[in-house]
Amino acid sequence: MRMAELSRESGVPVATIKFYLREGLLPAGERTSPNQARYSREHVRRLRLIRALLEVGGLSLAQVTEVLDAVDADDLDQHKIFGVAQATVTQPGLDPDDDSEHAQAARERVHKLLVDHDWRVPPDWPPVNALARVIATIQELEPVLLQQLDARAELIGKVADLDVELLEGRSLEQQVEIVVAGTVLGDALMSAMRRVAQIDRSARKFTRPDDHDM
Amino acid sequence: MRMAELSRESGVPVATIKFYLREGLLPAGERTSPNQARYSREHVRRLRLIRALLEVGGLSLAQVTEVLDAVDADDLDQHKIFGVAQATVTQPGLDPDDDSEHAQAARERVHKLLVDHDWRVPPDWPPVNALARVIATIQELEPVLLQQLDARAELIGKVADLDVELLEGRSLEQQVEIVVAGTVLGDALMSAMRRVAQIDRSARKFTRPDDHDM
Numbered sequence: 345m346r347m348a349e350l351s352r353e354s355g356v357p358v359a360t361i362k363f364y365l366r367e368g369l370l371p372a373g374e375r376t377s378p379n380q381a382r383y384s385r386e387h388v389r390r391l392r393l394i395r396a397l398l399e400v401g402g403l404s405l406a407q408v409t410e411v412l413d414a415v416d417a418d419d420l421d422q423h424k425i426f427g428v429a430q431a432t433v434t435q436p437g438l439d440p441d442d443d444s445e446h447a448q449a450a451r452e453r454v455h456k457l458l459v460d461h462d463w464r465v466p467p468d469w470p471p472v473n474a475l476a477r478v479i480a481t482i483q484e485l486e487p488v489l490l491q492q493l494d495a496r497a498e499l500i501g502k503v504a505d506l507d508v509e510l511l512e513g514r515s516l517e518q519q520v521e522i523v524v525a526g527t528v529l530g531d532a533l534m535s536a537m538r539r540v541a542q543i544d545r546s547a548r549k550f551t552r553p554d555d556h557d558m
Numbered sequence: 559m560r561m562a563e564l565s566r567e568s569g570v571p572v573a574t575i576k577f578y579l580r581e582g583l584l585p586a587g588e589r590t591s592p593n594q595a596r597y598s599r600e601h602v603r604r605l606r607l608i609r610a611l612l613e614v615g616g617l618s619l620a621q622v623t624e625v626l627d628a629v630d631a632d633d634l635d636q637h638k639i640f641g642v643a644q645a646t647v648t649q650p651g652l653d654p655d656d657d658s659e660h661a662q663a664a665r666e667r668v669h670k671l672l673v674d675h676d677w678r679v680p681p682d683w684p685p686v687n688a689l690a691r692v693i694a695t696i697q698e699l700e701p702v703l704l705q706q707l708d709a710r711a712e713l714i715g716k717v718a719d720l721d722v723e724l725l726e727g728r729s730l731e732q733q734v735e736i737v738v739a740g741t742v743l744g745d746a747l748m749s750a751m752r753r754v755a756q757i758d759r760s761a762r763k764f765t766r767p768d769d770h771d772m
Binding site for chain 2: 355392395396421425426427430435458461462463464465469471472474475477478479481482484485486488489491492495496497499500501502503504505506507508509510521522525526527529530531532533534535536537538539540541542543544545546547548549550
């Protein structure tokens with residue numbers, strides 16, 4: 345397809361596409377004459393990935409370049425894909441130098457969680473540390489939330505099963521696009537559905553007889 | 559307890575507590591002499607709620623005042639608690655005037671979701687509209703994510719069951735505190751656990767024989 349069609353298909357303005365080409369974010373099209381090039385479905389797909397990273401992931405152009413370099417690396421394989429995608433959405437972790445009782449208790453709770461659920465992950469993987477930080481904050485502000493940690497982990501494990509299932513039979517480039525979008529949009533989807541489901545459950549449980557038409 | 563102990567117990571500096579008292583966010587203590595007052599566990603709890611709203615929820619002081627007014631309202635009852643808490647964490651919704659094909663398709667998908675899962679919620683409830691917006695974005699950027707929408711909704715319904723279960727047998731004030739903290743911190747917890755579980759599932763599924771010590 346020509347540039348104009350690429351713009352239409354992807355929803356990205358021509359000037360922006362030209363900018364991505366100059367910056368090397370988008371690979372050049374196949375040149376068909378000195379002034380024209382032909383673009384493929386791969387270009388549409390790559391433009392979508394760039395938009396997802398910039399607009400939904402809130403990444404800087406420099407970070408997008410980094411992710412795309414990782415995506416384009418010759419040695420990219422499936423077991424690295426979640427690592428690449430997760431690096432795009434880094435939650436802050438617990439300060440490694442923090443050896444307060446508080447921080448240590450959170451690290452121990454995470455360790456127990458990993459063991460109990462047989463989640464085999466490198467203990468120094470950034471998301472493990474990010475999880476420790478969330479748990480430390482909960483311990484401080486509202487520790488009752490941790491009473492159901494195992495039940496919640498069980499359900500989230502099933503969400504992760506769905507996440508991985510979605511990648512089956514797709515190209516690596518497609519997988520990266522899905523994982524990046526699925527990380528950011530998937531979180532937003534879970535939060536939004538949870539709010540709606542809470543209202544349903546709360547109404548069923550707590551509504552008084554004269555409130556049933558809430 | 560005296561002011562100094564309230565500060566120690568809550569982790570909030572004395573100067574900040576005095577500021578909250580002046581602003582009316584924290585009710586006055588029981589006066590025991592012209593210069594001294596006594597504070598209760600309720601004050602510790604209220605300070606925690608204020609911190610959760612400000613620091614974790616990212617609310618302004620004006621918004622915190624609004625939430626606390628709702629919490630203190632005489633007619634607060636259980637079926638309103640999620641509404642109060644959800645108002646503190648508003649995700650943007652779909653523009654009601656947006657009648658593009660795109661927006662309408664998202665609204666229809668949400669409607670079908672509510673019917674299929676028997677989630678009984680007022681259709682004009684803000685979280686329903688926020689869910690429509692997330693689905694509209696997914697449809698645009700990575701529609702394959704919607705293939706598993708029902709399976710995900712099933713799991714999130716079980717998360718909401720846990721959320722509501724946690725409130726049983728607690729005072730209204732405690733319930734509000736839990737719901738507010740649980741809304742914000744619960745989202746962060748789900749996201750963090752999901753990242754960790756993804757790495758586990760991905761490693762099990764995709765790791766090549768020579769990678770098993772990743």
